[in-house]
Amino acid sequence: GAVVSQHPSRVICKSGTSVKIECRSLDFQATTMFWYRQFPKQSLMLMATSNEGSKATYEQGVEKDKFLINHASLTLSTLTVTSAHPEDSSFYICSASYRPEGYGYTFGSGTRLTVV
Amino acid sequence: DAKTTQPTSMDCAEGRAANLPCNHSTISGNEYVYWYRQIHSQGPQYIIHGLKNNETNEMASLIITEDRKSSTLILPHATLRDTAVYYCIVVAGGTSYGKLTFGQGTILTVHP
Numbered sequence: 001g002a003v004v005s006q007h008p009s010r011v012i013c014k015s016g017t018s019v020k021i022e023c024r025s026l027d028f029q030a031t032t033m034f035w036y037r038q039f040p041k042q043s044l045m046l047m048a049t050s051n052e053g054s055k056a057t058y059e060q061g062v063e064k065d066k067f068l069i070n071h072a073s074l075t076l077s078t079l080t081v082t083s084a085h086p087e088d089s090s091f092y093i094c095s096a097s098y099r100p101e102g103y104g105y106t107f108g109s110g111t112r113l114t115v116v
Numbered sequence: 117d118a119k120t121t122q123p124t125s126m127d128c129a130e131g132r133a134a135n136l137p138c139n140h141s142t143i144s145g146n147e148y149v150y151w152y153r154q155i156h157s158q159g160p161q162y163i164i165h166g167l168k169n170n171e172t173n174e175m176a177s178l179i180i181t182e183d184r185k186s187s188t189l190i191l192p193h194a195t196l197r198d199t200a201v202y203y204c205i206v207v208a209g210g211t212s213y214g215k216l217t218f219g220q221g222t223i224l225t226v227h228p
Contacts, residue, residue: 006159043218043221095159107159109158
């Protein structure tokens with residue numbers, strides 16, 4: 001149980017275009033989802049916390065107008081990288097928390113974004 | 117959330133036990149210790165978690181010291197597929213789920 005599906009796994013886009021990444025909880029309802037970014041040979045860096053039905057909370061230094069997060073349902077959160085540039089190329093990973101207490105941070109398989 | 121300290125890298129022979137230490141000396145009473153691992157270019161995989169007591173599942177064992185200031189993840193019979201980056205994370209539990217903040221983790225290399 002507690003599977004998080006993330007799509008696409010890889011995407012290549014042209015500089016200036018926007019890319020949407022989807023994160024779905026398949027067998028549970030995720031009130032809270034998290035979005036991470038990981039550059040080569042570095043650890044995961046939390047970008048934002050997404051709560052269903054409300055605005056996302058962004059970590060310091062993350063541009064909320066560039067990384068649009070929508071969490072419209074209990075099973076889907078999306079991250080849109082707007083006006084992507086080569087420096088946005090990275091590995092993006094979502095995570096969802098679920099009950100019961102003490103359990104539950106399941107991660108998606110990640111999306112490799114390459115901006116050319 | 118409490119910070120954690122882990123060795124940068126460790127080696128282990130295949131078939132032997134891998135013992136990965138983690139220091140979390142500033143842990144609070146309601147904070148859990150979680151272990152995740154990440155194999156190259158994949159999302160992190162949950163291994164085990166605990167609050168006070170030692171825990172064991174099909175993947176590993178987690179030993180938490182009595183004062184909760186440190187813990188050890190034990191992979192009893194390491195295989196080549198256990199080569200990964202292992203993250204020890206401390207996060208608040210209860211009704212408000214804390215954020216998982218990843219440190220640099222320990223690169224475990226299992227060799228034949």
